[in-house]
């Protein structure tokens with residue numbers, strides 16, 4: 001499903017370049033449940049953003065399914081983000097002026113799905129994360145865990161093949177974290193490939209495979225299955 | 226554009242109330258001010274032009290006075306007396322004279338009666354051409370003619386005020402009226418745009434008045450139109466020629482300003498026209514300034530709003546919005562806001578002018594404020610377009626940014 005080969009990424013800060021990912025080789029098969037760990041600044045988010053086509057890389061190749069993700073046109077990139085990938089952020093990134101249901105329905109708007117169908121599906125996905133009663137609430141009226149569930153519903157509504165989550169529980173207490181993890185495990189059980197960046201060993205322990213990054217290099221790749 | 230997208234747009238606009246309101250206000254205010262400005266300019270101009278409506282604007286008016294310069298041994302303070310011969314001389318020898326008339330002044334109000342109905346009126350004694358100088362319109366019968374003059378006929382042309390007061394709606398043509406003891410026959414009825422005062426005049430042949438009131442062949446005032454309507458230089462030359470002719474006939478210095486007073490309406494009117502050209506230029510400069518201020522305002526708001534929305538754009542892109550979807554959303558938002566508010570500004574401006582037109586009585590300073598709809602609609606379109614451009618370029622830039630860069634914005 002995901003296939004990286006000698007991927008490099010640097011940030012240029014004035015004169016010196018910061019080499020964040022160094023020759024990363026990585027293959028994740030369809031249906032896997034993977035966590036990525038590593039100390040702060042090791043390049044986890046950078047890697048996940050590249051996987052989510054939110055950022056580009058300097059050299060190497062990245063294949064998502066059969067597609068080579070490289071120098072994509074903007075509309076192509078938008079299409080892959082919309083149809084293949086669901087992304088969950090640590091900071092939720094909900095649109096503050098839209099209700100939970102509207103937030104969840106938004107990706108379908110960009111697919112041209114009619115309004116009524118969009119709203120019906122949004123309610124269905126909100127129900128899946130246990131928030132049907134909160135459909136008409138604005139993000140500001142919800143707790144962190146609730147917001148993250150809305151974000152997950154939004155990521156899933158397009159039936160993506162890959163769900164990428166960058167510290168989805170980073171802003172949540174341990175009990176809420178566990179609920180979110182249960183949800184992600186359910187998602188994975190339904191056949192979606194799930195990649196989670198996390199600092200928490202507890203979270204990583206519930207995934208089937210953990211990739212450890214250190215200064216932009218894959219240091220270890222442990223399979224638990 | 227689908228209804229669905231429109232709903233999405235309106236929802237976004239509704240949630241970003243302040244931004245929407247500021248953009249709308251800036252556009253509506255600009256257009257409103259422009260309409261008021263142009264309308265007021267037109268009102269002032271119409272008022273001034275109205276003052277000239279009943280007089281020919283290409284005429285010279287001449288009044289004899291008393292000499293103030295010694296000339297050929299004559300002392301100063303001598304009265305100049307114009308006569309029918311002067312009328313003939315000017316008519317024959319001055320180039321460019323078209324319609325010419327004298328006036329014999331009949332002082333004070335004249336009591337006029339008809340079958341017991343009595344009222345008083347100003348009586349004006351003049352030549353047939355007088356009707357072209359005062360823009361007198363004959364509505365029935367005729368004006369004074371050459372035969373009236375030659376035969377000193379006792380005829381009169383009366384205005385609508387006299388018709389109403391003396392005849393009470395009856396047809397006055399052919400009826401005899403008593404003008405301060407002299408019986409004259411009504412031969413015509415006129416109308417004059419010059420207001421109540423002009424409407425209540427009674428015209429009689431100048432020769433009849435000269436005979437009846439002991440004027441011999443005296444003329445108190447000479448008026449004529451000239452062949453060029455707007456050529457000030459020509460009118461000044463004609464005035465000069467007239468003055469030299471009359472000066473030679475009456476032995477006074479052509480430089481003597483008191484011996485003969487000349488009013489040149491070509492000059493007067495052109496002065497007003499020039500003044501209004503300047504006022505118009507000024508109004509246009511202010512108007513363009515208003516529109517430019519509006520454009521800058523709208524542009525600024527759009528720029529700020531796109532910058533404010535960088536994070537939103539990042540989120541939308543991460544969810545799969547194409548740059549086109551983002552740009553078109555922002556541009557359409559701008560279009561709706563500026564279009565609707567521009568229309569409202571236009572509407573409010575025109576409604577205000579209408580209210581003024583209805584409730585402020587027209588005067589010589591202000592009447593009939595109106596705007597050229599094409600100009601203000603053009604200005605509105607310009608503002609809307611500038612809003613679009615001001616939204617388009619920053620939106621296109623923002624839509625091209627990597628989603629992750631946009632998401633990092635706060």
Ligand SMILES: Nc1ncnc2c1ncn2[C@@H]1O[C@H](COP(=O)(O)OP(=O)(O)OP(=O)(O)O)[C@@H](O)[C@H]1O
Pocket residue numbers: 011012013018020038039040041042043044045046047
């Ligand atoms: N836009 C950027 N410009 C410059 N440097 C950046 C940028 N984004 C990230 N970096 C740097 O790249 C390195 C990797 O960043 P990244 O966000 O991938 O780390 P991370 O492993 O996710 O860390 P954390 O656990 O704190 O989230 C860091 O040193 C960071 O400072």
Ligand SMILES: [Mg+2]
Pocket residue numbers: 044045046166
């Ligand atoms: Mg990170």
